[in-house]
Amino acid sequence: VGSGAIGGYYGARLAQHGQDVHFLLRRDLQAVREHGWRIRSEAGDFTLPQVNAAASTAEIGPVDLVIISLKTTANPALHDLIPPLLKADTLLLTLQNGLGNEEFLAQHWGVERVLGGVCFTCINRTGPGEIHHIAHGLITLGEHRGGLTPRLEQLATLFQASGIPCNASESLAYTRWKKLVWNIPFNGLSIAAQEATTEDVLGSPALLESAVGLMEETIQAAKLLGHTLPATLVEDELARTRTMGPYRTSSLLDFQAGLDVEVESIWGEPCRQARAAGASVGRMEQIYDLIRYAVARRTAASR
């Protein structure tokens, strides 16, 4: 459900390896129906000329596993999209960004169905039915309720067998917060600091101090929520970011292209969870407010 870059790439990998995959498409429906998927990937290019491309989940019907890779701003659409796909034991796996997505699925379709995956990858849609998988690709899977279960291990094995690096985490929340330690500062400053690249952030003493401050707040919030992240995480993430060059975050690309920005899942929900746990996250809240304002202002200007 949601066959953009992430859903398209991972779905195509599963289909390539013989899984019965059905893609829910909107923008690329016609192109994929006619030509299938064309995938450029550092793990090997491939094409899938014939794929199951659907315009509605009613066309697809009940399935074993729903992979949800809609942009989180489109989550309200799931109210209509999910029900036709469900049978008693259908699993729901969200590969979406940030916080709040598992909770949303659990609230509406039962906590026992819900798994999440955190994608550490760089994948772009380059044209209709065309995807470029540029680097990395690890998915860390976890049960929304936590713990390592047989079905979780099974799912990780299934992904691995389809050429997708994959592991299972006892704590999905730990993994999500760990990823946020990068996304909150770098996606955040990329919009709040006048459309800055990662290089702009690292190259400015003020923005670097800001990035470190945001990382520390995120780590402290995670800790109060029970997730003690590695002591070297700030340095590790800065070192990794230094290798990226003048990288424009996905949020900045969305912002500049006039697309929805995942404000609530990347900043809003983390702020709310941190606050509720008694964490002091003033930098994070300030960034959240400035991004909400920038997005609202851009939307108003484009009307």
Added chain:
Amino acid sequence: VGSGAIGGYYGARLAQHGQDVHFLLRRDLQAVREHGWRIRSEAGDFTLPQVNAAASTAEIGPVDLVIISLKTTANPALHDLIPPLLKADTLLLTLQNGLGNEEFLAQHWGVERVLGGVCFTCINRTGPGEIHHIAHGLITLGEHRGGLTPRLEQLATLFQASGIPCNASESLAYTRWKKLVWNIPFNGLSIAAQEATTEDVLGSPALLESAVGLMEETIQAAKLLGHTLPATLVEDELARTRTMGPYRTSSLLDFQAGLDVEVESIWGEPCRQARAAGASVGRMEQIYDLIRYAVARRTAASR
């Protein structure tokens, strides 16, 4: 010392009422030497055709009282400007913005000389030798060392006798923090939120939340530093701001005109003092970083 809008207006009022005032000028030197001051004021227009206009403090020589109204970013120039004005009992009164100015004067010329004044006013320079005093005008004076002293009362009386609303505060620091409760959010967001007016801030739910958060951090920092501000201050300041219309803060005017922005006295020093007192001021630090970056970026772009 520093005869811009503030120094020019208050100096001209003192001169109008018979005080022996010497103005140190740079930009307006020629105009004031030729035509004196032309003041439009809601408290009554007036002109001073003949004034003592100096290009250096050596021309002026030792005085009883030095009124310092340079922009705080020019404070290093005081190293050269102050000494020619000093005799044993010369008082130094800074009417500058934010924090750190009294400390600077005390460090170099002795704590016993230093007084400060917080100006609640709206005054613009409108042309060479021309000043427009638009509204308000109260100066709250205080001893840097605190307390009400005879010389402080005497100075307040002198200002009052020259048509300047003036009172004396037992705690200058209290008064400075109280003013920062407005300046930190509104001057801050005016630059950090893409050149926003006060009306833009009040009209955006995100920026209003941000302004309130910044005010609360400032009040909490002041409290930890021993200054308990009025319980209704946030509401009072918001109500007052609502009457301003689409007001552009002085920091925004400076920023847009390519002039120096008083980053350290309005945000940097308050952040440092708050931190040292154990206050949690993440929003304030985030705003400080974004403004430093915006100013550095503008400066780099204009080269």
